[in-house]
Amino acid sequence: MKSLRLFLAGLILVAAAAIVLVAVLRYIQPSQRSQIRALWVTRFDYDSAEDVRQIIKNTADAGFTDVFFQIRGNGTVFFRSRIEPWAYELSEGGLPKLGTDPGWDPLQQSIEAARPVGLRVHAYMNVLPGWKGVEDPPPAVGQLWTEHPDWFMVDSLGQKMLPTSGWYSFLNPVLPEVRAHLRGIVSELCRYDLAGIHLDYIRYPHDYRLVAKQRHPNATDEEIQRHSEFSYDPASQAALFDQYGWDVSKEQIRQFRCDSVTRIVRDISYVMQKEKPSDCLLSASVMGNPVEGKHTAYQDSGDWARRGLVDWVVQMNYGTRSFDRYLLAMKKAAGRRKFASSVVVGIYCKNDVEDLLAQIETVKNSGCAGFAVFSYSFLFDEQHVLTEKGGTLLPKIMP
Template sequence: MQHTIYNRQFRQVVDLPYGARLVSLMALTLLVAGCPEGQTQWGGRQEPGPSGGGTSSGYRRGPGLPRPEPEPPPPALKDVWPPRAIWVARMTYRTPDDVVRVMDNCCRAGFNTVLFQVRGEGTVYYPSRIEPWGGEYANAPPNFDPLAVACREAHRRKMALHAWMNVMPAWRGDRPPTNPRQLYNAHPEWFWYDPQGHRQPLGEFYLSLNPCLPDVRQYLAALSREIITRYPVDGLHLDYIRFPMDEVRKGVDYPYDRHTLALYREATGLRPQDNTAAWNRWRTEQVTGLVREIRAMHKQARPNLLLTAACGPDLVEFKQRYFQDGAAWLRVGLVDAVFVMNYNTSTAAFRKRQDAWRQAAGGRMVVAGIGEYMHKDDQTTTEQLRLAKQWARGFALFSYQSLFTGEPAKQRRLAALGALIAGR
């Protein structure tokens, strides 16, 4: 009942009816696909490979390009679902050999699914027509396409490859980006503004996009479409699909730009200060609206692809403070599964939070995210993996960087966890 109200109110708060927005999104993404080679609808150029050469993923071949080597077939869903997954962050790889090593390690350890990060902070880790490369790749090999290599190498090992993207983040650091194409420079109006009109400040935490703006939602849906139509990924994994945690913890309220306030007044007839509960509910609806637009794109482009989201461990807190209603997304089918970032050194607390999620999800797929990096002993990780096996909804370990350090203690942990990771 509660989500039915959300749906009705969501239709009221946007400036176009849902069908018109979907047509608009489809037109936008067709423009991306139909642009002349290298040209984007935002007026930029397709990003070359890290060292200057353009690349082809091998999934969708353009005219005049050499025929790529045949792609290995993806694994059957029944062989990789429920997932025995691991998060592989973007800082883990810099070369094709790095990606091959990652896939070798994951396969040998018994994982059947790799969550491979391809978007970090308004920068991506594949040659995009929409966003620039991550700055870390300035010295990467020419023509290196990490996502293409990851798909190929995962499928060769019969593992699923899910493209993991940080959705809201659009920059991080004490200094602004130098690339004029980067969103911080190209679309300053898309960021968070406080009641005094100040943009979210530069610093060590992510600067986030504002999902209350229709242009932002449309942009992120188009970026998602680019990934799933150009690469044979087995899933799209949405992370940071919420309001910015670090700023909320400081007591700063967002967003108060003129466009957002006008949309809110048009939808409700209110100002934020008139009714805090209504303001919070509307902001929750905007995040849900972003998930809805990505799902609509997803169904149109690749309807059988898995769409999942990483959600906070305390579902009540994350809905009330960060406007992330992951349980509702599950119940109405906006996502196929939620990966709960249930990172905890206490197995009792881990069980309690996972039970709350499982109850709220109404039988839908709730995957246990396990914070292996926090565990001082092997027993804690073992206990939590055993619970995940008992629940029969899969698991995901965070993270590859923590588990595959080569240190003797981590090697012993891998040996101790081997049967559980492999599903035995």
């Protein structure tokens, strides 16, 4: 009986200590916290195993804690998948080499290189882009553009969204088949020893109007606008009717599309919780202005943070004049508590060093969870040597 009382007393002491620790941590100043320092590495930054090893070494040596390592661009992948074909960029010969096994796995290589240096690898995937370019993929490899042409968004004139030389055609998040396909991709990624999965392009393509002329060269301005409004496919229209009837408002359409994107996030989160329940973070790159993101791209990032659908909302706060305003907007959208625990602010290294230094200082003192830098190629050149900007910036922003 005495040993039982001692055991219970010990439990009470441990619980009390935990409560005190939480209270102390709550009042630690932002500058005293260990902030996240992440770096985006795109699929264009590497084409060999040695590239990946050097990228990981440089990232760790620079002082970053996390790397968003891109492994899916537009329905092609940079890891071993049974669902989507290998990216042709990993094999010499261009587009005809789509689906060719390069003989190595970039994602696995990044994980193996990162493990001994303590760098956390997040598999970074473009979620809704399904193809890019004016040439079709070889039909024999089963790429989505030729295998499932009905999975892509449709514009308000009833035409399938066409990719351009530098822009994607997007998959339709309303379709159950698309959601099942993306869940399958995430399930494959869960086989890897990852710190996280990072989502990009998890929205509607509100900015297609900037490139639509390439595909519609003779269209009027009004027609370009209509070619840039998505998705008006039969399945989406039927689902809208089922939910709201014929008399549907613009706000209801907006909410319907926001819900369709959020459903993808929720699906991915469910797969990760089921297959990697305790050791894999979910993060998402989101538009810098959360209000614009919700109203034009149907990306309700504040809601994702508040509801805990993602562990990190990574705000692409890439402007200079708008930086402080968008930072405050994200704090309001996510709420003060989630801003502190779940918002990572992304900065754009194309900006001038003076602006970048000021932005990093603002972020460090803002109370958010940390910062992310886009991207590796601004800090290191093609030979993986520190650039002039990298040499100036990194010593000043790292602890």
